[in-house]
Amino acid sequence: MGNTPFWPESASNWAQGVDALYIFLVLVSVVMCVLIFGAVAFLSVKFRRKPGVQPTAIEGSHFLEITWSVLPMFFFFAFFLGGALIFFHERTPPQDASEIYVVAKQWMWKMEHPEGPREINTLHVPLGKDVKLIMTSMDVIHSFYVPAFRIKQDVLPGRYTIMWFRATQPGTYHLFCAEYCGTQHSGMIGSIIVQPEAEYQTWLNGGSSSVPLAQTGEKAFAELGCASCHRSDTQGRGPLLAGIYGRPVALEDGRSVMVDENYLRESILDPGAKVVAGFRPVMPTFQGIISEEQLAALVAYVKSLTPSSGQAAGAAPAKAEKGPPQMKSGRSR
Ligand code: CUA
Numbered sequence: 001m002g003n004t005p006f007w008p009e010s011a012s013n014w015a016q017g018v019d020a021l022y023i024f025l026v027l028v029s030v031v032m033c034v035l036i037f038g039a040v041a042f043l044s045v046k047f048r049r050k051p052g053v054q055p056t057a058i059e060g061s062h063f064l065e066i067t068w069s070v071l072p073m074f075f076f077f078a079f080f081l082g083g084a085l086i087f088f089h090e091r092t093p094p095q096d097a098s099e100i101y102v103v104a105k106q107w108m109w110k111m112e113h114p115e116g117p118r119e120i121n122t123l124h125v126p127l128g129k130d131v132k133l134i135m136t137s138m139d140v141i142h143s144f145y146v147p148a149f150r151i152k153q154d155v156l157p158g159r160y161t162i163m164w165f166r167a168t169q170p171g172t173y174h175l176f177c178a179e180y181c182g183t184q185h186s187g188m189i190g191s192i193i194v195q196p197e198a199e200y201q202t203w204l205n206g207g208s209s210s211v212p213l214a215q216t217g218e219k220a221f222a223e224l225g226c227a228s229c230h231r232s233d234t235q236g237r238g239p240l241l242a243g244i245y246g247r248p249v250a251l252e253d254g255r256s257v258m259v260d261e262n263y264l265r266e267s268i269l270d271p272g273a274k275v276v277a278g279f280r281p282v283m284p285t286f287q288g289i290i291s292e293e294q295l296a297a298l299v300a301y302v303k304s305l306t307p308s309s310g311q312a313a314g315a316a317p318a319k320a321e322k323g324p325p326q327m328k329s330g331r332s333r
Helices: 015-046 062-090 197-206 213-223 261-269 292-304 316-320
Strands: 098-105 108-112 118-120 122-126 130-137 142-146 151-155 161-166 171-177 190-195 248-250 256-258
Touching: 015 062, 098 122, 098 142, 098 292, 108 122, 108 292, 118 122, 122 197, 130 142, 130 151, 130 292, 151 161, 190 197, 213 292, 261 292
Parallel strands: 098 130, 122 190
Antiparallel strands: 098 108, 108 118, 130 161, 142 151, 142 171, 171 190, 248 256
């Protein structure tokens, strides 16, 4: 579709599927439109009032009714299936995707690469590599929209929304805010720059001496005193964090929750919301104390911790298991 007039450029793995679905929808709509209006025109001429002809009542037809109910149903299911397949694929980022934190605010986009570089209203991405966006807003609802990639995702204050893509064409592409967010909404634009891997690496290394995000998080972790509880030798005041990301964890109230970016975020800002089984809600909140950037760094740091890396060394597993998950069923209901 690349050179079709009026058609947006296609530069990501989503373009083909989204375009195919769109074309299918348009084709079915056009065919239905022609059929219906054609039938209206034809029948109104054929059955027009004629002198001396008395109209006769027509009884219902099961054959007709079933046909025009069942046939469209298959088309609607096809729309649904096509949409759902793309939707679920879009919401399931590959495990090894490189993770970029996006913070939106009136009226700019801030991007943070895991390797450290930060950008405003510009995002460099490597060609052919999976990129996962972890996005949040500092004020109102914005929407991250890259037409050439066929991606659009609302960016909300107070939580992370996730989106991923793989750029397939080098070049520079428009980034828009697609949710009205105030007087300068239309100026909240930027560019996505897709570079071949080598060029991208050069760009990454060429910036100022930037510290990897997880390392910034490690520093904040120490400065904020997180380590005084989240350690293996502190009588289990706080759960150990190594290796928790991407796994389900049992909660004090019997539920279980998947440890993802949003759970980590909530546990830092509102620690009492979902307390891990076997622990008491003693952690203070960091709401209003840390910035979105620090929060992103902390989340990136916790995600970077593996059972074998630093934090959980030694007697960790035994303590982490302290207080068997209390799966009392009756209480919470
Ligand atoms: Cu941000 Cu519109």
